[in-house]
Amino acid sequence: MHPGLTLFIDADDTLWENNVYFDSVISRTAMRLAEYGVSSDRTRDALLAIERQRTRAHGYGSLNFGASLEVLCEHVGIGASLDEIRPFLRAEIASLRRKRLELLPGVADTLAYLRRRHRVVLFTKGNHDEQWDKVVRSGLRDLFHQVDVVREKDQGAYLDAARRLGASPARSWMIGNSPKSDILPARAAGFGAVFVPHPGTWALELAELPETQDPGILRVERFAELAAIF
Ligand SMILES: [Mg+2]
Structure with a gap:
């Protein structure tokens, strides 16, 4: 032209590359939630529904993604165990933000x-x-x-x-x-x-x-x- x-x-x-890193955080989160009896399919489906809603209200980016993961953990019913899993989620988001491009x-x-x-x-x-x-x-x-x-x-x-x-x-x-x-x-x-x-x-x-x-x-x-x- x-x-x-x-x-x-x-x-x-x-x-x-970008989404592949988010996706690997989701895979590791699904593995953690499997320890609480939540299937990987349920984790992924629920997260997608949560993100569809939350991105509309809060926008995009790793911090909002991290907040969505916490909402997910509450949503799938691991309850008080959220305190156990939160440090893992925070570390995942921190490493996502430091990722070499x-x-x-x-x-x-x-x-x-x-x-x-x-x-x-x-x-x-x-x-x-x-x-x-x-x-x-x-x-x-x-x-x-x-x-x-x-x-x-x-x-x-x-x-x-x-x-x-x-x-x-x-x-x-x-x-x-x-x-x-x-x-x-x-x-x-x-x-x-x-x-x-x-x-x-x-x-x-x-x-x-x-x-x-x-x-x-x-x-x-x-x-x-x-x-x-x-
Ligand atoms: Mg793009």
């Missing part, structure tokens, strides 16, 4: 290429300080013209970001791994969208993409393929 577009790029599970293949080189041709904006949702901390630790900060952290990535957030950054939706693209947060709302706001699927995407980020051949929704299997598009 011609240069001069604004490319909004998702962070978690698009630029670096593992960039996905081809990310840095591809961003460097895209940055020379387009305005490149890192567009992520979650806790402001936590997301910024990850951007800094990733070493990718200088490859973005701008970094924008929002509470939720819905259609209104895309329109608002375009307005704040002086970008026309028709000349903007969103790139990311989440059908629910990156592809559908960006497209609804008039952006183009490139879906970069990640096999470990969080269940709450999944959504059906339209089956019609919409030229405004593209799909690549690897981040590096973006250089051939843009």
